[in-house]
Amino acid sequence: MDYITPQIIEYDNIDDLLKNDNKFHSLFNNKEVPINKLLQKNFVCIVGEPGIGKSRLLKEIMYQINTDSYFSCTASEFVNKVDIIPQNIQYCFIDALDEVEGNLFHSTLNSIKQYKFDCHNINVFFTCRKHYVASYVK
Numbered sequence: 001m002d003y004i005t006p007q008i009i010e011y012d013n014i015d016d017l018l019k020n021d022n023k024f025h026s027l028f029n030n031k032e033v034p035i036n037k038l039l040q041k042n043f044v045c046i047v048g049e050p051g052i053g054k055s056r057l058l059k060e061i062m063y064q065i066n067t068d069s070y071f072s073c074t075a076s077e078f079v080n081k082v083d084i085i086p087q088n089i090q091y092c093f094i095d096a097l098d099e100v101e102g103n104l105f106h107s108t109l110n111s112i113k114q115y116k117f118d119c120h121n122i123n124v125f126f127t128c129r130k131h132y133v134a135s136y137v138k
Contacts (some may be wrong), residue, residue, distance in 0.1 A: 054127040094126035
């Protein structure tokens with residue numbers, strides 16, 4: 001089955017994402033980005049509404065990297081697995097931040113940010129629904 005590449009938009013920051021009136025799903029500069037360019041980004045939050053294809057996009061990215069040098073898990077699993085993630089990987093993919101228990105959302109997001117800070121050489125991609133990102137900013 002062929003994959004239809006979604007419209008991917010890059011934003012410089014969360015504020016630009018939140019004030020965007022575009023109904024397409026988005027990423028953090030407001031220009032379209034092909035998947036191969038996305039792979040060059042160091043820290044990516046894939047944001048979109050329910051059912052738009054965030055998890056599927058993550059799977060397509062994993063397919064296109066053509067390497068086994070990655071780690072993948074759900075955000076709910078991330079906190080328990082962060083200490084066992086190999087240090088010699090190129091990519092870390094974390095899916096469904098919006099599906100962690102409500103009281104754990106902020107701490108899980110902070111764990112992802114801390115992981116990125118500690119492992120600055122690893123490209124980190126995670127998915128979340130837009131309204132969850134908005135709730136974190138407020």
